[in-house]
Amino acid sequence: xxxxxxxxxxxxxxxxxxxxxxxxxxxxxxxxxxxxxxxxxxxxxxxxxxxxxxxxxxxxxxxxxxxxxxxxxxxxxxxxxxxxxxxxxxxxxxxxxxxxxxxxxxxxxxxxxxxxxxxxxxxxxxxxxxxxxxxxxxxxxxxxxxxxxxxxxxxxxxxxxxxxxxxxxxxxxxxxxxxxxxxxxxxxxxxxxxxxxxxxxxxxxxxxxxxxxx
Amino acid sequence: xxxxxxxxxxxxxxxxxxxxxxxxxxxxxxxxxxxxxxxxxxxxxxxxxxxxxxxxxxxxxxxxxxxxxxxxxxxxxxxxxxxxxxxxxxxxxxxxxxxxxxxxxxxxxxxxxxxxxxxxxxxxxxxxxxxxxxxxxxxxxxxxxxxxxxxxxxxxxxxxxxxxxxxxxxxxxxxxxxxxxxxxxxxxxxxxxxxxxxxxxxxxxxxxxxxxxx
DNA sequence: TAGATTGTTAATCGATTAACAATC
DNA sequence: TAGATTGTTAATCGATTAACAATC
Numbered sequence: 001x002x003x004x005x006x007x008x009x010x011x012x013x014x015x016x017x018x019x020x021x022x023x024x025x026x027x028x029x030x031x032x033x034x035x036x037x038x039x040x041x042x043x044x045x046x047x048x049x050x051x052x053x054x055x056x057x058x059x060x061x062x063x064x065x066x067x068x069x070x071x072x073x074x075x076x077x078x079x080x081x082x083x084x085x086x087x088x089x090x091x092x093x094x095x096x097x098x099x100x101x102x103x104x105x106x107x108x109x110x111x112x113x114x115x116x117x118x119x120x121x122x123x124x125x126x127x128x129x130x131x132x133x134x135x136x137x138x139x140x141x142x143x144x145x146x147x148x149x150x151x152x153x154x155x156x157x158x159x160x161x162x163x164x165x166x167x168x169x170x171x172x173x174x175x176x177x178x179x180x181x182x183x184x185x186x187x188x189x190x191x192x193x194x195x196x197x198x199x200x201x202x203x204x205x206x207x208x209x210x211x212x213x214x
Numbered sequence: 215x216x217x218x219x220x221x222x223x224x225x226x227x228x229x230x231x232x233x234x235x236x237x238x239x240x241x242x243x244x245x246x247x248x249x250x251x252x253x254x255x256x257x258x259x260x261x262x263x264x265x266x267x268x269x270x271x272x273x274x275x276x277x278x279x280x281x282x283x284x285x286x287x288x289x290x291x292x293x294x295x296x297x298x299x300x301x302x303x304x305x306x307x308x309x310x311x312x313x314x315x316x317x318x319x320x321x322x323x324x325x326x327x328x329x330x331x332x333x334x335x336x337x338x339x340x341x342x343x344x345x346x347x348x349x350x351x352x353x354x355x356x357x358x359x360x361x362x363x364x365x366x367x368x369x370x371x372x373x374x375x376x377x378x379x380x381x382x383x384x385x386x387x388x389x390x391x392x393x394x395x396x397x398x399x400x401x402x403x404x405x406x407x408x409x410x411x412x413x414x415x416x417x418x419x420x421x422x423x424x425x426x427x428x
Numbered sequence: 429t430a431g432a433t434t435g436t437t438a439a440t441c442g443a444t445t446a447a448c449a450a451t452c
Numbered sequence: 453t454a455g456a457t458t459g460t461t462a463a464t465c466g467a468t469t470a471a472c473a474a475t476c
Binding site: 009010011012046048049052061062063064 | 442443444445446450451452
Binding site for chain 1: 309
């Protein structure tokens with residue numbers, strides 16, 4: 001898989017996609033060279049942290065900084081954006097449908113190959129360019145696609161059930177939109193997308209800032 | 215706003231919603247008392263960390279652990295789930311529509327009060343229970359609702375433009391679904407929901423684990 | 429009482445920040 | 453060359469982990 005992912009601190013690793021987005025933007029604006037100090041200014045970080053983070057990714061040149069082309073290239077390689085990874089979505093409701101042709105997945109190398117739903121009314125049709133299969137075909141479809149990534153967009157009550165099916169079918173990593181803690185075997189990776197929690201992050205950050213003003 | 219949010223370490227703060235989800239689940243299963251050790255086992259954390267995190271929230275009783283009712287109560291108070299906070303969504307496309315009646319917002323005290331779009335075909339109608347206003351009414355509507363939270367679900371190219379409008383209208387915190395770095399004035403909080411980045415987290419975690427196995 | 433579980437104080441670990449020499 | 457920016461080594465800071473006394 002991806003190159004020397006290891007050895008890079010986890011917090012740095014999680015900041016890299018943000019840098020990648022940022023450099024792509026700057027490149028679009030016609031910027032071809034950029035210094036850590038400038039990045040830091042725009043991203044509201046310290047120059048030292050940016051420098052240290054980016055040192056993990058590729059070399060820069062004293063005096064001129066980094067080439068946007070080079071750093072974008074290096075980031076995409078390091079993050080594995082160039083490798084195409086097959087994804088299935090379980091739950092073809094509104095959220096699932098919205099994710100079926102979400103551009104951001106493609107840009108990171110993820111291809112939504114199929115969707116599944118247990119509502120016959122939503123099955124055996126193509127929605128937003130993805131074919132929706134009935135749940136009973138999930139195992140065989142995942143295996144024939146060689147999909148390793150699953151996205152869960154079913155109601156909370158069904159999330160664990162769906163999760164078990166995905167794992168049994170060979171899925172290795174799951175993006176979970178149900179605000180439920182999933183139990184998975186050792187070796188399976190889960191990332192929770194709890195949007196309620198994200199909103200709470202906002203309100204609590206506001207609250208903390210208000211307090212520290214006093 | 216929320217109680218003594220301050221003084222709680224940021225990493226702990228960000229784990230609290232996960233605990234809340236977990237305790238609600240356990241309560242539904244009929245569990246009324248729970249020890250840090252059990253929580254740790256289920257959440258794949260260490261008992262010490264759970265104990266320390268939860269000590270910030272409410273008191274437990276030696277020998278019996280914590281009451282699920284009490285801790286749920288304390289967490290909801292601390293996180294401010296009980297206060298109703300008005301939210302607007304900009305971009306009534308598929309993703310925006312899916313979020314309009316997303317249950318998880320309500321459970322955390324966020325009420326989606328209105329949506330906006332610049333496509334006349336999507337305006338002046340009710341979608342998933344929310345009225346969609348034309349963009350030109352955004353300022354007045356936000357002010358009359360007293361909304362402080364905004365969700366951006368417009369195409370990347372329009373995200374910064376929309377962000378500026380939201381800030382001008384008095385929005386204090388933004389959940390941003392565009393994979394773009396938004397520039398905001400001091401004091402405004404932004405949380406990026408970059409789903410491509412989340413998928414990359416999954417693939418890179420898998421890669422790191424595979425490497426460390428060797 | 430004995431034992432499980434807590435809260436708290438101290439030790440460890442790792443990330444961030446600072447300092448500075450290297451280099452285009 | 454001089455100066456800006458880099459990479460690296462050392463210092464600081466804060467979170468996690470460990471140890472243990474307190475308590476139901």
